[in-house]
Amino acid sequence: MRVTRVETFVLDERQVLVRIEAETGVVGWGDASLEHRPATIAAAVRELSAHLIGEDPLPVTRHWQRLSRGGFYRGGPVLASAVAGIDQALWDLRGHHFDAPVHVLLGGPCRDRIRLYTHTWGTPGHTGDPARAAMLVGAGYTLVKASIAGPVDFLDAPEGVERFRADLEALREAIGPAADFGIDLHGRVSLPHARRLAEAVAHTRPAFLEEPLRPEHTRHLARITASTTIPIAVGERLYSREEMLPALEAGIAIAQPDVSHAGGITEAFRIATLAESFDVQIAPHCPLGPVALAACVQLDLAIPNFYAQEHVIDLTSAASPDLAILRDPSVLVAVDGAILRPEGPGLGIEIDEDVVRSRHRDDLADPVGNPQWTYADGGYAEW
Incomplete structure (x- = not known):
């Protein structure tokens, strides 16, 4: 079994989904959202997905090692979130392959x-x-x-x-x-x-x-x-x-x-x-x-x-x-x-792909983001 396709779907500023499909037709879903950074995360997932195409999706930990450490620079909210969404999707796919929930596999x-x-x-x-x-x-x-x-x-x-x-x-x-x-x-x-x-x-x-x-x-x-x-x-x-x-x-x-x-x-x-x-x-x-x-x-x-x-x-x-x-x-x-x-x-849920595809948006490159607060003197205040 080999991975044939990795897709990202931006539904809103807090929902960027990853879909991984294998040649057998088994599919896994994950959420790679980094709040208010949808375009950034979608780009990171697309870059990382090149490591998965043509590979066996089942050895999740081996993929995690390559995705997390293989680019030399590692960690931080962007890369760790992109890896997270892919990892969830791989676990979901693995669960569907073995017809078992992820918690049973764990x-x-x-x-x-x-x-x-x-x-x-x-x-x-x-x-x-x-x-x-x-x-x-x-x-x-x-x-x-x-x-x-x-x-x-x-x-x-x-x-x-x-x-x-x-x-x-x-x-x-x-x-x-x-x-x-x-x-x-x-x-x-x-x-x-x-x-x-x-x-x-x-x-x-x-x-x-x-x-x-x-x-x-x-x-x-x-x-x-x-x-x-x-x-x-x-x-x-x-x-x-x-x-x-x-x-x-x-x-x-x-x-x-x-x-x-x-x-x-x-x-x-x-x-x-x-x-x-x-x-x-x-x-x-x-x-x-x-x-x-x-x-x-x-x-x-x-x-x-x-x-x-x-x-x-x-x-x-x-x-x-x-x-x-x-x-x-x-x-x-x-x-x-x-x-x-x-x-x-897998994750215990079944995604309605038609709904996800219909909600995908390409216009969130400039997100609204968090509120921007200041103190009385105009200095930056934490939200």
């Missing part, structure tokens, strides 16, 4: 349900929406997440700290003591201010404090973990075991690799194995579409140290527009705040 399921969490969003200037949080908990979610409102000054004024504290107290009151909430600082705050915020809200018993520092400051994480009882979660902007290792050594509680950024299922599985040695659990980052989420679910099922799975798309029903590229959307519909173990081959 050793079998460690669980039957995948605990989900999603965002509470919030009104401008506030962290989280208590009403939405209560609605999610009422629908069966045992974990939700709120992102700090921004921009946040290097040392924000006391009123900002007080607003943050009051918002989280309201969030805790809305969901009660039986559910959890995480706080996402999103790399928006400085190290000293992160410590101040953690102290101000520790009494609300958050499940975790996410990205208290920018990823380039990973070496300083131990100063945060040692100063608070709130578990620390990081990893969405770390792209390999080597980048994750200093965070693990710094004492984080939850690692959040992105399966569409950190080298795919192959590397994320290794990150999970490494994290297990540090008594760290895995909560894969996933602000993307259903293919990326399906890849995360396969990883979640296969690792013993799984914590919870993030999602941002609508999983409330099979009629969700976010699931429209799936022939059977029901496999990703949330049931009491969880996804039940999919039993289909």
Whole structure:
């Protein structure tokens, strides 16, 4: 069996799909999205795909080595995301070839349900929406997440700290003591201010404090973990075991690799194995579409140290527009705040190719991108 075709489909700024086809007609799909960089990723996938044409698609790890290391220059969000999408597609194809889900090929399921969490969003200037949080908990979610409102000054004024504290107290009151909430600082705050915020809200018993520092400051994480009882979660902007290792050594509680950024299922599985040695659990980052989420679910099922799975798309029903590229959307519909173990081959989903091809866009070379924030003096502020 040989690879005959590798295609990319740009559906939007957060959904760049990879399709790999073998001469036998077996097909695999992956998500290589790097948010707001669709043309860049599509180009990277096209360049890397030359290494696959005419090759046997089944030895996934061997392909991962060549794709990740064979160009001499390696790593970083662009190359690691391109490799991730290809890797997911190769695993999906492998699963269809052997008529088995990826998690079975990785050793079998460690669980039957995948605990989900999603965002509470919030009104401008506030962290989280208590009403939405209560609605999610009422629908069966045992974990939700709120992102700090921004921009946040290097040392924000006391009123900002007080607003943050009051918002989280309201969030805790809305969901009660039986559910959890995480706080996402999103790399928006400085190290000293992160410590101040953690102290101000520790009494609300958050499940975790996410990205208290920018990823380039990973070496300083131990100063945060040692100063608070709130578990620390990081990893969405770390792209390999080597980048994750200093965070693990710094004492984080939850690692959040992105399966569409950190080298795919192959590397994320290794990150999970490494994290297990540090008594760290895995909560894969996933602000993307259903293919990326399906890849995360396969990883979640296969690792013993799984914590919870993030999602941002609508999983409330099979009629969700976010699931429209799936022939059977029901496999990703949330049931009491969880996804039940999919039993289909590969990633456990079936793509409607006609829908994907009809949605492909060639006009996203100049994407909208993230909001651009500034401080009162005009200086750059982290989004």
